[in-house]
Amino acid sequence: MGEDEESRALNLKFDANGLVTAVATDAADGGLLMLAHMNAEAFQRTQETGRAHFWSRSRGRLWMKGETSGNVLTVIELRVDCDQDAVWMKVKAYGPACHTGRRSCFYRRVDGDRLRFD
Amino acid sequence: MGEDEESRALNLKFDANGLVTAVATDAADGGLLMLAHMNAEAFQRTQETGRAHFWSRSRGRLWMKGETSGNVLTVIELRVDCDQDAVWMKVKAYGPACHTGRRSCFYRRVDGDRLRFD
Numbered sequence: 001m002g003e004d005e006e007s008r009a010l011n012l013k014f015d016a017n018g019l020v021t022a023v024a025t026d027a028a029d030g031g032l033l034m035l036a037h038m039n040a041e042a043f044q045r046t047q048e049t050g051r052a053h054f055w056s057r058s059r060g061r062l063w064m065k066g067e068t069s070g071n072v073l074t075v076i077e078l079r080v081d082c083d084q085d086a087v088w089m090k091v092k093a094y095g096p097a098c099h100t101g102r103r104s105c106f107y108r109r110v111d112g113d114r115l116r117f118d
Numbered sequence: 119m120g121e122d123e124e125s126r127a128l129n130l131k132f133d134a135n136g137l138v139t140a141v142a143t144d145a146a147d148g149g150l151l152m153l154a155h156m157n158a159e160a161f162q163r164t165q166e167t168g169r170a171h172f173w174s175r176s177r178g179r180l181w182m183k184g185e186t187s188g189n190v191l192t193v194i195e196l197r198v199d200c201d202q203d204a205v206w207m208k209v210k211a212y213g214p215a216c217h218t219g220r221r222s223c224f225y226r227r228v229d230g231d232r233l234r235f236d
Binding site: 005006007008009010021023025029030031034035047077079081082083086087088098099100102105107108110112113114115116117 | 139225234
């Protein structure tokens with residue numbers, strides 16, 4: 001096992017694009033709300049403000065979740081995985097986390113090659 | 119909003135490396151166990167066998183979680199996100215999900231620039 005896995009020092013392993021994957025779950029019931037990416041600045045802003053910030057790969061810019069909709073995610077707890085290339089936020093969600101207006105982005109269940117809205 | 123977001127057809131959006139991100143949570147208590155990646159074959163094998171398969175970017179090969187350790191993840195429910203580039207598996211975990219022997223890969227909490235094992 002690598003040294004980083006037992007480290008007490010934060011040392012995020014950003015990928016070739018400068019990103020780590022970030023997952024947000026509802027602190028109240030554990031439901032997976034959304035998955036997105038953070039660069040170093042997004043992670044820092046998240047820590048500083050207590051509100052989830054991400055790097056938008058499609059728009060090529062930093063954004064705060066809820067910056068236009070008001071549906072912010074307040075971070076209750078922040079965790080990293082063994083190899084420090086993924087971040088888990090337990091959050092309190094103010095409104096829907098998904099841009100489609102749904103509570104979670106994972107609103108469809110896979111059933112063979114079909115998706116079910118349940 | 120895009121058409122895919124309301125689609126009932128499975129149409130995973132693999133990235134330039136042919137991968138989607140896959141998250142496994144414990145079906146019993148919602149805890150986040152691990153985050154990894156799947157190519158089309160890993161996803162297909164997961165569906166066919168009901169056991170989580172991934173693509174290892176570091177080893178450059180398909181693997182079944184638990185293939186050597188026996189700590190398999192049995193998929194209880196499989197979901198996709200709005201833009202179909204991320205997969206959520208609710209699983210029953212047979213043994214630790216993390217290769218360090220811990221139940222979850224997210225065994226450290228971020229506290230400023232320090233990590234706490236709690």
